Amino acid sequence: DLYEILSTLLYTRMLYPGSKQAALADAQSFLEAPRFQAHQIYRALDVLAQSSDFIQAKLYQNSLKLRPRNHRVLYYDCTNYYFEIEQESGDRQYGHSKEHRPNPLLQMGLFI
Structure with missing residues (x-):
């Protein structure tokens, strides 16, 4: 069901x-x-x-x-997902991590 x-x-x-x-x-x-x-x-x-x-x-x-929307203002949020793997793979690449993790990560952004 x-x-x-x-x-x-x-x-x-x-x-x-x-x-x-x-x-x-x-x-x-x-x-x-x-x-x-x-x-x-x-x-x-x-x-x-x-x-x-x-x-x-x-x-x-x-x-x-x-609730009507104000389309002239956009909000943006970004977060990182880290992967506990040793090698970069596809979209999972090494980059700047707020947590200073040495793992590949994937960054995602959201507009509202």
């Missing part, structure tokens, strides 16, 4: 942020324990990914109904 899986992931993300495996383990303590397994979570995420553009467009349209 896609709804059950996604709602469980949402609740566990708010209560106990962690991995999908951890979410499944944490959800066992809920009043209604999940009736799905870890591999079904990943299938549900594949289904969700196929509709990602549609979902994001609808969320944006609905958010405009709640």
Whole structure:
């Protein structure tokens, strides 16, 4: 049940942020324990990914109904993801790390 899986992931993300495996383990303590397994979570995420553009467009349209946007101001946030590997690989390259880590990293930016 896609709804059950996604709602469980949402609740566990708010209560106990962690991995999908951890979410499944944490959800066992809920009043209604999940009736799905870890591999079904990943299938549900594949289904969700196929509709990602549609979902994001609808969320944006609905958010405009709640609060108009000032499109003249953009906010930018940037973060690094580091990888515990010895060699650079693809997009994972050595770069400046705030934590002074010697590992390859991947930088991601977000405009709002």
